Amino acid sequence: MALSLPPEERMTRLSHAHLAPQTGTGLVVHRGELLRIIDPTGEQVSDLISFAKDDPREWLSSGRTIDYANTIYLTTGHTLYSNRSRPMWTVVEDTVGRHDFLLTPCSPETFTIIYGTTGHHPSCFENLAKNLAPFGITPDVIPTTLNVFMNVDVLPSGEIRILPPKSRAGDYLVLRAEMDLIVGVTACSAELSNNGSFKPIDVEVHAAPAAPAGRTDRAAPASV
Ligand SMILES: [Zn+2]
16 A cells, blocks of 8 residues: 655654665664665666564565565565565555566676676675675575566566666665564666666665554444
């Protein structure tokens, strides 16, 4: 469900991180809190992964999520599930409507195999591994990421096309945490995903929204 007030008037910001191009961060988001991923300049992808804070063997699952949503294009109202089929996130608001959950985070090998790059190239995988290490997350357990703002088309033949993101300056995605989570987020390092240039990403955590005015925990009359 989309909320009608602009975010600034209905959200209480607890933290903010400005990710420089080709970097990442790791953070904890508690149940009920809102994670807002913002593309401040447009056409920039942000790879996101999460693990249950109480047991990092539970992780955000592309397969489970796509299976239950019955679509590869996830947006407002969809639930993002863990490998144990428990809700990890709910998509609360989405100003873009196109994200990818098929492809893995770009890695050093991505640039060797697909781009033919020689020498070191920054990557989301390395940035996630580095920023999740303090939480005890090892590189081998990082699965397919939710690639926020990534624009992937699947042709009838099954061929995949990576197109420029549809996000414009200021566009954002808001996820509500359904459990306490360890989260890794990047400003993606891959040329192809970001229409050829690298830009920053802003990451905000907001407090759980207050209940609407007048609402109480008491049961309301069935009709008035
Ligand atoms: Zn990337």
